[in-house]
Amino acid sequence: MAANLSARKLQIDALSAEAADYAHCFLTVDCGAELCERGRTYPVGGLAGVYPGLKLGEILKRMRCTACGGALISARLLTARPGQKHARWVELVGPAVQGPRRD
Ligand SMILES: [Zn+2]
Numbered sequence: 824m825a826a827n828l829s830a831r832k833l834q835i836d837a838l839s840a841e842a843a844d845y846a847h848c849f850l851t852v853d854c855g856a857e858l859c860e861r862g863r864t865y866p867v868g869g870l871a872g873v874y875p876g877l878k879l880g881e882i883l884k885r886m887r888c889t890a891c892g893g894a895l896i897s898a899r900l901l902t903a904r905p906g907q908k909h910a911r912w913v914e915l916v917g918p919a920v921q922g923p924r925r926d
Contacts, residue, residue: 854894
């Protein structure tokens with residue numbers, strides 16, 4: 824229970840922060856299209872340069888797959904710092920956050 828609350832807080836903190844604040848992290852995104860590469864990873868510092876001044880949540884809404892142009896169906900943040908032993912994944916977008924998809 825506490826772990827879930829903690830993950831939710833990390834998610835909200837990350838989505839509402841400017842990307843530059845997470846410049847040391849890596850973002851792995853997926854458009855879900857069958858023919859596209861799974862789990863493309865970008866340094867958040869690079870994204871902060873492409874989308875200056877935007878919050879991470881706003882960038883995720885704007886990002887499109889470089890291959891098919893589709894929106895993201897999943898995104899997660901690897902909060903690794905240089906020399907950090909306990910990097911962790913924070914789910915930002917996707918089934919783990921949004922729950923099962925409704926048809
Ligand atoms: Zn794609």
